[in-house]
Ligand code: ADP
């Protein structure tokens with residue numbers, strides 16, 4: 001009699017098929033085998049899964065079961081740890097197992113048929129053999145043999161001694177990357193099979209890091225030892241990296257959040273760089289936090305986990321309190337910057353209350369920028385808003401450039417004279433006159449990076465920089481301003497090209513969004529300015545101050561990294577609230593003080609990390625329908641079997657419109673669910689899933705487009 005197999009396939013999101021499907025096979029295939037199975041008229045990739053304990057195979061009519069189509073037995077099994085990671089992620093983030101499992105595999109495994117895949121595997125087997133190792137004695141102990149700093153030595157000693165998880169709390173420029181390199185190297189030398197996973201938040205940062213790892217480890221472990229995983233790679237590259245990791249030949253996997261699901265049979269170390277970065281949170285499908293899964297995975301597989309940041313997330317910071325206060329993470333501290341200009345930049349606050357109304361650059365800031373231009377140094381100005389101006393306005397009739405499809409204004413982009421909605425993409429040419437009253441005098445309100453660049457060019461028009469080449473400009477050259485934001489870097493390679501121009505000194509002043517504040521090592525920049533950071537101080541999002549503080553600290557960390565440039569670098573902040581505690585802490589570069597203040601507020605308000613949250617979002621053509629679904633599902637929570645024990649630990653808030661209420665003509669509502677206990681929240685969400693599914697089928701679910709649960713949401 002043929003065997004019955006449990007197989008996970010990627011089923012449609014809300015098909016209610018949360019678990020594996022049953023198929024027939026002539027031979028008993030072990031869990032973790034990759035197979036191809038028929039589903040309807042299609043043939044899909046599937047993963048043989050562990051048989052559920054509570055389902056008796058005999059309840060299914062064998063006559064109705066279909067046999068599997070193929071077995072991909074050239075690929076090793078997905079091991080129990082990987083399957084457990086997927087199982088946990090699906091259950092914790094309230095998604096179907098099949099969806100999570102299949103999304104965690106490279107797209108080509110799904111898309112190629114068996115013949116194509118077999119060919120690919122053959123080719124891979126020929127090229128991916130591990131290279132010859134160099135004798136360990138040739139390996140430098142630090143960068144090019146440079147000795148570790150005492151702080152690095154101390155951090156590594158602690159890391160070796162304890163099991164973790166570790167939070168490496170190191171200032172920007174304190175040499176965290178060197179600590180990562182060193183710990184990875186130690187591990188790979190000591191354990192000939194061991195693998196390490198190193199995660200970074202942005203695709204943009206992977207080439208830099210990959211180059212550094214390759215230079216360092218290529219000669220020791222061979223070029224196939226380092227692979228990357230991120231969404232910017234071609235499907236073929238992704239398959240190649242995945243196979244390398246899965247076979248164990250790749251010793252080091254570098255990647256963005258998706259890499260947390262990489263199949264690595266001998267995973268012994270996970271590093272999460274810039275662990276506070278919001279991009280570790282997946283914002284669609286299974287909304288997982290790669291950082292949190294990394295910690296889980298480390299415990300599951302006995303791999304050490306090191307989270308690193310100069311401005312840790314308040315959650316991680318909270319976990320790294322002394323053990324006696326209940327902290328679970330080991331904090332490793334590296335407060336000092338390395339190098340001759342080790343001092344952190346001087347933070348200067350400009351009180352905009354004392355500046356002429358509507359001034360964009362305070363006079364002292366402008367002077368400071370001009371002074372640097374004169375010295376041949378660079379400045380960086382950032383503003384978190386792209387485009388020319390966030391809204392066009394008619395002063396006569398009060399018309400504003402609203403998006404007809406979203407609850408947002410369309411942004412004025414002067415360069416191509418368009419009004420563009422940044423939410424749904426709706427784009428039109430700028431009207432010649434006010435569409436309502438015909439007034440030809442419609443004017444931009446507010447300012448984005450494009451306008452800031454234009455304004456700065458006007459202000460600096462008369463300024464000359466020292467001659468770099470011959471004497472084409474007898475009285476000095478005009479100032480060179482560049483802008484980097486999502487608009488100027490849309491095409492592949494443009495960001496790299498623009499960054500290269502900054503690095504080579506072809507730019508005097510760089511204007512941009514937060515894109516330029518993160519990660520990049522701008523060695524010749526000695527002044528960083530945030531022209532209008534105040535919004536975040538009074539945002540309805542309780543995480544806004546945390547994000548602002550870390551952004552400003554990161555930005556400040558960009559300044560003054562070049563050993564050749566003497567003198568103090570500066571971080572300027574223009575604000576109407578110079579005495580705000582956030583800026584006070586920034587001035588002292590005092591993350592711990594900032595964190596203490598924030599955590600105290602969060603504790604008093606019972607906010608995360610002192611409580612646990614989930615959001616249910618609903619989308620429909622009308623706000624009423626979206627809210628009615630949430631309200632009905634909330635009311636039905638009392639029908640849960642354990643309602644009496646459970647509900648006292650759970651707060652279900654009323655359904656409200658999302659802060660971006662309408663996008664592309666779809667109304668969006670959300671409901672917050674909160675509990676002081678993570679376990680209670682998890683238990684509730686799991687039980688409540690079926691209520692949500694049922695409610696969808698009832699009159700209250702009529703007209704609903706979709707709903708989704710977001711566990712540990714980052715934006716409320
Ligand atoms: P972080 O990641 O903490 O911002 P990096 O790892 O980029 O810091 O290090 C900052 C700078 O210090 C880099 O230029 C790096 O090459 C240098 N550096 C790191 N460790 C050492 C060391 N032990 N001796 C000398 N220079 C070092």
Ligand code: ZN
Nearest residue numbers: 394397434437
């Ligand atoms: Zn008008």
Ligand code: ZN
Nearest residue numbers: 403406421424
């Ligand atoms: Zn829109």
